[in-house]
Amino acid sequence: MGAAAEASPPANENASAERPCAAGDIEVSGQPRQAPEITIPDDCGPPNELISEDVSQGNGPAVRAGDRVSMHYSLVTWSDKQEKDSSWSRGQPLEVRSIGSGEVIPGWDEGLIGMKQGARRLLVVPPEKGYGEQGQGEIKPNETLVFVVDAVQVG
Numbered sequence: 001m002g003a004a005a006e007a008s009p010p011a012n013e014n015a016s017a018e019r020p021c022a023a024g025d026i027e028v029s030g031q032p033r034q035a036p037e038i039t040i041p042d043d044c045g046p047p048n049e050l051i052s053e054d055v056s057q058g059n060g061p062a063v064r065a066g067d068r069v070s071m072h073y074s075l076v077t078w079s080d081k082q083e084k085d086s087s088w089s090r091g092q093p094l095e096v097r098s099i100g101s102g103e104v105i106p107g108w109d110e111g112l113i114g115m116k117q118g119a120r121r122l123l124v125v126p127p128e129k130g131y132g133e134q135g136q137g138e139i140k141p142n143e144t145l146v147f148v149v150d151a152v153q154v155g
Helices: 002-007 011-018 106-111
Strands: 027-029 037-039 051-056 069-077 082-086 094-096 120-125 145-154
Touching: 051 106, 106 120, 106 145
Parallel strands: none
Antiparallel strands: 027 037, 051 120, 069 082, 069 094, 069 145, 120 145
16 A cells, blocks of 8 residues: 555645646746846646736826826746746837727736836736737747736826
8 A cells, every 4th residue: 555655646746736826926026117037936827817916016196097108027928937028128118008908918908907106016917818829929829928017107
């Protein structure tokens, strides 16, 4: 009986890989107004729903649907844990003319609402709220996207 029990992996080892990650499982380091470091854990899977959580608070106006915003961001893809895009590396924030209008992916249109100017927010975007089945450039089809977004200007 002892040999058979040793041959099978511990039950919690398989279960942890299937557990969807929560915002607190993803490590975000670095100061606001500087490029962040994003670390995706190996002990949980990609979440099935949009995660939108402030890493640090802002004190300016909050983003509302229709607002013009200026955002710095970094993007890491879940499957390979590699940075695929960063406004920081280009030296200027992304300008969005109207949040909520479809100008950006649905995960941004939904996940940035309520974010205050000066805040840093973690967005974990499931495929259906990102680039979906078609992917985009280096981003594979059905990829979960992990963004850290700084609200530079709201309104």
